[in-house]
Amino acid sequence: MGAQNGFWKSWLRGIKGRLLLAAVFPLLGFIVLGGLTYRNLDDVVKLLDQNTDSIVPSFDALGEMRQARNKFLYNVWASFATEAPEQRAKFIKGAHEAIEEFESAEKQYSQFKMSQEEVKLYATVKDLLPDYYKNTKQVITLLESGDPKQYAEAKLVMQGPLSKIGTEIRAWNRDLAKQLRKTAEASNAAANASKAQAVQTIIRITTVAGLAIFGLMIFIGARIANSVGGISDKIDEANKSVVSAVEQLSLAGNSLSQSSTSSAASLEETVASLEELTSMVRMNSDNAKQAASLSVSSRETAEKGEHEIQSLIRSMQNISQSSKKIEEIISVIDDIAFQTNLLALNAAVEAARAGEQGKGFAVVAEAVRSLAQRSAAAAKDITSLIQDSVTQVEEGRRIADNSGTVLSNITSSVKKVSDLNNEISVASSEQTTGIQQISKAMNQLDQSSQGNAASAEEIAATTVEINGLAQTTQVLLSDLQRFILGRSVKAESVQMEVPKKKSVASIQKKDALPQNVVKLKTPAKATRAAATIPFDEDQEVRAKVGTTEGF
Numbered sequence: 001m002g003a004q005n006g007f008w009k010s011w012l013r014g015i016k017g018r019l020l021l022a023a024v025f026p027l028l029g030f031i032v033l034g035g036l037t038y039r040n041l042d043d044v045v046k047l048l049d050q051n052t053d054s055i056v057p058s059f060d061a062l063g064e065m066r067q068a069r070n071k072f073l074y075n076v077w078a079s080f081a082t083e084a085p086e087q088r089a090k091f092i093k094g095a096h097e098a099i100e101e102f103e104s105a106e107k108q109y110s111q112f113k114m115s116q117e118e119v120k121l122y123a124t125v126k127d128l129l130p131d132y133y134k135n136t137k138q139v140i141t142l143l144e145s146g147d148p149k150q151y152a153e154a155k156l157v158m159q160g161p162l163s164k165i166g167t168e169i170r171a172w173n174r175d176l177a178k179q180l181r182k183t184a185e186a187s188n189a190a191a192n193a194s195k196a197q198a199v200q201t202i203i204r205i206t207t208v209a210g211l212a213i214f215g216l217m218i219f220i221g222a223r224i225a226n227s228v229g230g231i232s233d234k235i236d237e238a239n240k241s242v243v244s245a246v247e248q249l250s251l252a253g254n255s256l257s258q259s260s261t262s263s264a265a266s267l268e269e270t271v272a273s274l275e276e277l278t279s280m281v282r283m284n285s286d287n288a289k290q291a292a293s294l295s296v297s298s299r300e301t302a303e304k305g306e307h308e309i310q311s312l313i314r315s316m317q318n319i320s321q322s323s324k325k326i327e328e329i330i331s332v333i334d335d336i337a338f339q340t341n342l343l344a345l346n347a348a349v350e351a352a353r354a355g356e357q358g359k360g361f362a363v364v365a366e367a368v369r370s371l372a373q374r375s376a377a378a379a380k381d382i383t384s385l386i387q388d389s390v391t392q393v394e395e396g397r398r399i400a401d402n403s404g405t406v407l408s409n410i411t412s413s414v415k416k417v418s419d420l421n422n423e424i425s426v427a428s429s430e431q432t433t434g435i436q437q438i439s440k441a442m443n444q445l446d447q448s449s450q451g452n453a454a455s456a457e458e459i460a461a462t463t464v465e466i467n468g469l470a471q472t473t474q475v476l477l478s479d480l481q482r483f484i485l486g487r488s489v490k491a492e493s494v495q496m497e498v499p500k501k502k503s504v505a506s507i508q509k510k511d512a513l514p515q516n517v518v519k520l521k522t523p524a525k526a527t528r529a530a531a532t533i534p535f536d537e538d539q540e541v542r543a544k545v546g547t548t549e550g551f
Contacts, residue, residue, distance in 0.1 A: 006011065032205060061109035062180070066173055068102035071095075072136060076158060079143050080151065092143050099136050104273050117179050125172040128165050135162040235475050241469050255455045264446035273441060277434040284427045291420045298413040308402050315399065319392050322385050327383070333378045340371045 079088045106129065114122065134156055142154035299517035347364040 028438070057108075061105045062173055062176055064105035065102050065109070065169075068098045068105060069169065072098035072102065072167075076139060076143070076154075080155065085146075088143070090142060095136075096140055097141075099133070103133065117183075118176065119174060121175050125169055128168055130163045131161065132169065135165065139180050178492050219247050232357060240471075248465070255458070263445055263448035266441050266448060269444075270438055270441040273434050275436040276430075277438070280427050280430050280434065283423075285429070287420045294413050294416055294420070301409050301413065308399050311399050315392050315395050326382055326385050329378050329381050333375055333382075336371050336375050336378070340368060340375075343368045343371065367435070 072095050075091040075098060079091035079095070082088050082091065139154045139162065142150040142157070185215070249373050343364055347368065350364055
């Protein structure tokens with residue numbers, strides 16, 4: 001029990017408990033306000049239920065009775081006015097339905113809860129209703145008979161007793177409607193009065209509760225402001241100590257900045273050397289591109305020479321084919337000459353047989369002439385073929401000359417490629433010199449790094465002091481948590497190891513050259529470019545391509 005009391009006391013001392021306590025009072029006020037509001041609203045609901053359960057249904061029943069009575073009168077007088085049996089039967093049926101609707105609405109109204117005024121009004125017509133039902137049914141019966149005399153009697157009933165009773169019922173409906181309106185207005189007035197009373201009660205309670213809450217919040221706010229002010233003063237003192245430590249840290253930062261400046265100067269030299277190295281590498285790249293371009297040109301020239309040689313071969317083949325045709329034509333000429341000799345022999349025989357047989361000689365002479373013409377044509381063909389052969393031989397000679405020129409161009413391109421390779425070798429030597437300069441700059445960067453290390457030790461010592469201030473801040477935060485939560489939180493002390501100071505001279509100077517350089521493997525086989533571009537006697541340079549030797 002004592003532990004629980006201690007818990008509640010500690011809890012109420014904290015800001016959380018105070019704020020929760022401040023929230024309880026408005027909650028209690030709202031509960032009381034809700035109870036009073038519910039009581040006043042209950043009265044209003046009862047009045048509204050009265051209107052819903054009594055007045056509204058009474059109005060509905062009154063309207064249904066009035067509508068049913070008007071429907072009955074309309075159908076009866078309409079049946080008097082029509083001569084068509086079917087139409088009259090329809091009106092009679094409508095009149096019968098109207099009486100049933102009136103009777104149903106009247107019975108429904110009689111079951112509702114009535115006020116004293118409504119009971120008095122209902123008593124004035126309650127005794128007349130049986131006669132009303134009797135007369136209406138009598139009129140319907142007379143109309144259903146179909147006899148004109150019965151129609152006249154029905155009109156007398158309508159104009160006599162039924163008209164008188166209808167006047168009484170109409171007056172009752174009018175007075176009842178007025179009474180229902182009066183009752184509804186009275187209920188509305190009572191509901192408005194209850195609502196006004198509820199609003200006034202809410203305003204009073206809200207005003208009192210607001211003033212009480214305002215005073216309570218001022219009291220709690222003053223207590224919280226005093227506590228927070230004391231803690232704020234302590235935090236301000238701690239901040240001053242932090243500022244002093246930061247000043248020391250700033251001095252160490254200045255020293256580090258000077259070392260960084262020296263490092264920046266070395267880096268500038270490194271950048272300059274790298275720019276020169278980059279320029280050399282770019283030159284080598286450009287030369288390599290030109291060498292590749294010349295290699296492509298040499299290949300195209302060689303292909304062109306091969307094409308020219310193929311053309312020469314085709315020309316020679318054409319000459320060979322023309323020679324064969326000449327041989328065939330000469331063979332034909334030989335055959336023709338042989339046949340000409342035979343024909344000449346026959347002509348001699350025929351000539352020996354002179355006389356009437358001379359006609360045969362004439363035929364043979366014509367054949368000899370034809371053969372002579374063929375021999376002349378063959379001779380012309382031989383001449384043309386010989387001329388073509390001469391022309392093709394000249395073309396072959398020209399193509400051979402072109403092939404010689406192409407081969408000369410190939411030789412010139414190969415020489416240019418060799419010159420470019422020599423330039424690449426010289427550029428590689430200059431790259432080696434640039435890398436040596438980078439090595440010197442890296443040595444200077446190493447010395448600057450030693451100075452940075454010493455400054456870092458000073459910064460670490462200052463960090464230990466800042467850690468002590470952080471512990472003080474943590475204690476103050478514990479006080480703040482006790483103020484907010486009502487209980488203290490155990491502060492954990494964080495100890496930092498004070499770094500041992502090292503002399504700058506004790507820091508061993510490391511090799512400025514990279515220690516973890518992975519050497520590239522020398523290609524086992526010459527690449528396509530190496531096979532295409534002849535390095536001549538510079539084989540040693542080509543062997544170093546793809547490695548880090550010389551760096």
